[in-house]
Amino acid sequence: MTWSLLIEQSFNGLQLGLMLFLMAVGVTLVFGIMRVINLAHGSMFMIGGYALVATFAATRSYWLAVPLALVAVLIVAAILEILVLRPLYKRELLDQVLATFGLTLFFNELVVVIWGRIPLNLTIPAFLDGHVEIFPGIAYPVYRLAITAVAVVVGVMLFWLITRTRLGALIRAGSDKREIVEALGVNIGLLYTLIFGLGAALAGLAGMMTGPLLSIESGMGDPILILTLVVIVIGGVGSVRGALVGGLLVGLFDTFSRVLIPQFFGVGAGSALVGMAVYVLMAIVLVFSRTGLFAAHRG
């Protein structure tokens, strides 16, 4: 393991970790406050990617395309929240799992209907293309640095939102004391829609940013969703801090295991173990704390 590899992989791990953090915030808030498990979150990631493809094709400008795509994601999220999520708030876990799973199946097929099965490509904007020397002799893609920076900024904004604004206070209160929030005369329905929208926008943003690095295809959100759920198991349900710590842990662990395991175990056995690594981490955390590292409240 050379220095340059170590630094490069650290940055990669950080980037993956922050993407997972953006995803996990949506799921953990929605579950912590509205008590709904939303498996269609991965679809928001995917829709973000496809939306950007569409808006970029229409406007040919990233500065226009990204905000427009975010708006598109928000619209889809709002419709979803009103039609499907609202009835689910009162329902048991199984119903929520099945309904949101059904949505995932639907969306995975919908994008095929609209855009076909062939994976699409998002090109990296020209001004973010290329490499930069982050340390002497170590070149790192500008784009990856840029999205890491964006994720950090978004994270700081989230932190500010949750700790310093009225909405944030409502979010924190809503996760423990729903009745009090209602008694304050706050429109709970609107609050829930906003929270859901926020989570979906974060997922969509993650999808847009990661898009150029992956390919945009049906089902692209599914493996991300599963990793996100692992992050939440590790970080603790309902905790934004847990989403951050869990995200970074999983991001770094996954990245390094992909590099180190084949070195130690060879390519054959290696590839099986690489897939397993994150789940072994999850199992270890579970052995020590069955509610994760920062559970906001029990179950």
Add this chain to the structure above:
Amino acid sequence: MGLNRRTLLHAALLLIALAVPLTGNIYYTRFATQIAIYGMAALSVDLLLGFAGLVTFGQAAFFGVGAYAAGMLSVAGWTDAFIVWPAAVAVTMVCALVIGALALRTAGFQFIMVTLAFAQMIYYIGQSLRDYGGDNGFALPGRNHLDGLLTLRNHVTFYYVVLALLVLVLVVALRLVHSQFGMVIRGGRDNERRLAAIGFPPYRYKLVAFVIAGGIAGLAGALMANHASFVSPAIMSWQMSGELLAMVILGSPGTLIGPIFGAAIYLLFEQILSDYTEHWMLYFGPLLVVRVLFIREGLWGFLVRAFGAQEAPQAPPDLAGDAIPAASGSEGGGGR
């Protein structure tokens, strides 16, 4: 067993199932075989979901392990079903023991995620098996045979064997949920706190149920490998786990027979809609959403009501409430 409408309904279903090959159309027979196999896998999910209250999003992993075990043994030269199938079940049960031991330390939301995650792990392992085709899977040299009794190359013979096993599994599962063990499991579903307070350690009992359900899924997997003479990681995907759950809810949870109907619905949907459009999932997804949000009962519950067959065969009501198959009303609701 009293001769009442419910018994007649069961008998009618059995007769229909037995009569399928008599149509002479091998395609129907193969289709019915598929329904039976998926039905068995879905039944294993219902055992956990409808009776133990365990929402598992990872049962496809056990389905897949059973299939891979049967497939790998067959490729290695073991073709006697009397050896291969029990071996596949045994391997699956060991997996279920390990996964269950960890997963059952959690509950609710976490349990769903943990079962999903472990299943995904097994999926990745399957994809990484280069010697067995990796992501593409591998073909079996041919069906297993029941040594000394039957070859199973004939689709009709195979179907009857699968059907017999399905009925056997159904009988075993029914006995299980009515047994003392079943009472503990069903009590735990209603109120785990109370269960512990009277002296039953919940974890142990749930683990045994989890392992048994895993074994049933493993048997279904071994049969699947034989049915298609092919095995690939796709049957271990989390989508498959979700589809098994969907079959249970569409068919009626908590009934054991319902899931078999759910499997039929799923496969028929796929078959019939595929003639019109390749995008049948575009309709299945919303169907699932509609069923969950707006429809009170699954297909089996509906049929039971439609035929006026709510009364269970046994005279006094079951100690644990409505006997299975459940009449509408105890529809997966129970106590929370």
Add this chain to the structure above:
Amino acid sequence: MSAALIEAVHLCKSFGALRATDDVSLTVERGEVHALIGPNGAGKTTLIGQLTGELKPDSGRIRFAGRDITALATADRARLGLARSFQITSIFNSFTAEGNVALAVQATDRHSFKLWHPAQRLERLRRPARQFLRELGLGARGAVIASGMSHGEHRQLELAMALATRPTLLLLDEPMAGLGSEESQAMMALLARLKGHYTMLLIEHDMDAVFSLADRISVLVAGRIIASGSAEEIRAHPEVRSAYLGEEDIGELDAQG
């Protein structure tokens, strides 16, 4: 040897800054009815939770029949003879009344890994279940699904299930909660019948019941036992009178004399 059936020794439990259980030592002697009273928020639920094993104390020990059970799980304590009824009804809602009690009877088997024979047909479980139901006035209601029973019947069922596990200690958490006056009288009569056959730790707000049934009373206020003794001692205890019993209650008490 020791007359104590269950002992809490210097139990402490805190939730953050809140000391829910503050160095509590309590002894319940064999054969006695020991009442635990205290205002709401005094920490009774937390204490019960630690005795039954649902909560882990931060420090201190719990002994049952001389044996240290501090590390023992709830189910294991139940199998040793510690039965509990819940303040908020906690039964198997989808089971029949008979089914609820039969499952409690079944819990006395060494294990229930019996996977084949229908429990339905086991008279050795059903007969005692029906017996307990009759003793508690639910004889005719055996076949009713528990979720369809009235609140009063639920309280009776709670007690029936606790008795069906053939315990030595009954930990009764507000058995009369939510009962009307007639039902309360019936429950009190029931408990009076059980007195002497079972050791009881009774948590109750109903002072009638407490003073007529209890051999000894302990008073829990803000996580501490401020007094423990006979009914007369408690009635006269100045701290108890000021901390817990309001003016009307004192008047009532003195009237009961």
